Amino acid sequence: MAKEMREPIETGCPDPFQYMHPSMRRNFGQWAYHEHPAPGVLLHVAKNGDKLWTIKAGTQRILDVFTLRNLCDIADEYSDGHIRFTIRSNPEFFVTDESRVQPLVDKLEAEGFPVGGTQNSVTTLSHTQGWLHCDIPGTDASGVVKSMMDELIDEFRKADMPNRVHITTSCCQINCGGQGDIAINVQHTKPPKINHDLVANVCERPSVVARCPVAAIRPAMVNGKPSLEVDEKKCICCGACFPPCPPMQINDAEHSKLSIWVGGNHSNARGKPTFQKLVASGIPNNPPRWPEATAIVKRILKAYKEGAKDWERINEWVERIGWPRFFEEVELPFTKYHIDNWRGARKSLNSSTYIRF
């Protein structure tokens, strides 16, 4: 039976002022300065003297409605019914009376939401969907983050790193998790396995050919059917062909590994923004707790914490001590794979006599 369909109302991005904490509404554009009175707590002072304490907490990010309502209950009792979420999915609660700060911190901790993630802490790993919902993931995301944050929770709560540490995870080389001081990303090591029976029906072949960054894919007849073939000597195993052509399976239980990259930093502070650099690879994709990847992350964090000066992000610390010492301190091998051969790679080579002894 034909039913009249409802036309969408194309309102786009909503006006935030209707949902904003009244202190932020009142003092919009009128803030004077901020302080960091305790880990997980920020104090912003407005030009008129208004004070607003922000308390930041960690969650599992994939929220069930029970947890969401629990956050709402806490916000109703302590935060005037308002919550904001940071770019790394941490909920922020707001208090205008200093005596209410510690009770809120205690309440969040009692309800299982660790308080921290401000300034020079290891904040919540930003992550993607992984096996829970993505169509092309080489690994899980929420599980990796849960496993690592279990081990890094003290660094989330304490804020005693040299500077802030943003860690990200990504389940394929599209890298939805983004650049990070430390990034844990899937790295495939074998070319896709092609199901030639399905390619012609499922894939738009010219688009798949065009998608390959190294022109390793070409149309071919296989077993009398139109399909695609991969020049396995050229293939860089990036997996770019898999989203437009699912019969080109790139994920492999054994050969899809994890790599770790360091030094991605989007801030302009002290230096121009930087991309992350490869430091470790061949790490097993080992659910449910990925202990090998976590161990390397912890080694990097330990060396950074001990060796970096105040305010140095990981990229700046490595820049100062040099890559040879970095590899020595974190006990990672330096291999031929660390030397870039992509376009523009010459700019990453050392064309000077700057050598540290």
Add this chain to the structure above:
Amino acid sequence: MAIDKYATPMLDQLESGPWPSFITGIKRLRDEHPDEGINKVTNSLLGQLEHSYETRKGYWKGGTVSVYGYGGGIIPRFSEVGHAFPESKEFHTLRVQPPAGNHYSTAMLRQMADSWEKYGSGLVTFHGQTGNIMFIGTDTKRTQHFFDEINDYGWDLGGAGPCVRTAMSCVGAARCEMSCTNEQKAHRLLVNNFTDDVHRPALPYKFKFKVSGCPNDCQNAVERADFAVIGTWRDDMKVNQDEVKNYIADKGRQYYIDNVVTRCPTNAVSLNDDDTIAINNRDCVRCMHCLNVMPKALQVGDDKGVTILIGGKRTLKIGDLMGTVVVPFKKLETEDDWESLVELAEEIIDFWAENALEHERCGEMIERIGLVNFLEGIGVEVDPNMVNHPRECSYVRMDGWDDEAVKWFDRQAEAS
């Protein structure tokens, strides 16, 4: 018990430890939620996820699902192992645009939770990496019902596919003294001007707007946005010398020599003998470091505006690209200023849509055709702020030099 629970020995191991567990949350929906549909779909989801953990493979495939009148905004998911886990065989995500700056009232969050319980799995994320509220897990039919309900009270879908994507902006002027613009206005004006391009994917590939209020760039705009709007200022930074002295009295002179003076990327800071600070504002590149260390003493100036960088993106397909400065400084005060910001975005998206290859991001197109061709295409004049340094290679034909030099001097004369 009404349902047969899948055994999840691997996922169970993610319930121990101090960090909040998403598995415990999903199990609570399975075991305690009054809606039997939610019990079943989350049970099935856990079963499939356990299967992924055992086999180290994902089992979702995409498809085509949208709501009436739109072409995108939904991430369709159909299970490849739906025969074994039938209750979650359709498990689509709705991407919903958050308010600029991610502010919520609990009343609104509860209303959304109520709607989502009626039509979905009860799982939601604030927010996905593209900035959307992710309502994770519903079937094709109820996708429409859920959208109809939340659309009636003010929520709209975000972008998915080759389209203008959901935008992001920092907390900005709402709670940050470093804010150099109205981030929320920039965010909403830009993305809401392209609502049609958000909902009906017809561009070469994705196009993202991100707005950060200062060069700390908390939204990671320079690396993740095709169109990055980053606040800055061009007059002198403000210095409160009494507060400078307080900082030095507190932590000592050496701390501020080591952590402010010597860390300035252009050596624009010095400490005077009387523990006041001197800033060379002409050399200052507005990196934010000294303001970050001494927020009570050093503040952004009054002549605020934004820098616009175009073409940031991650690896696929030609390698990572940072955004490139296309507008070194733009005031955003008058309605004309704001209008011209939107016009610049229209100009860029139009040129890119015309000239990009399929699946080519704006930055990749610029890499392919060269920045100068791009600038000529969008009608923007060259500026030395666009480069780290001038050309190093002499392989270029320059018989138009005299004309170009005249243009430069004419523009200089016009500006003065």
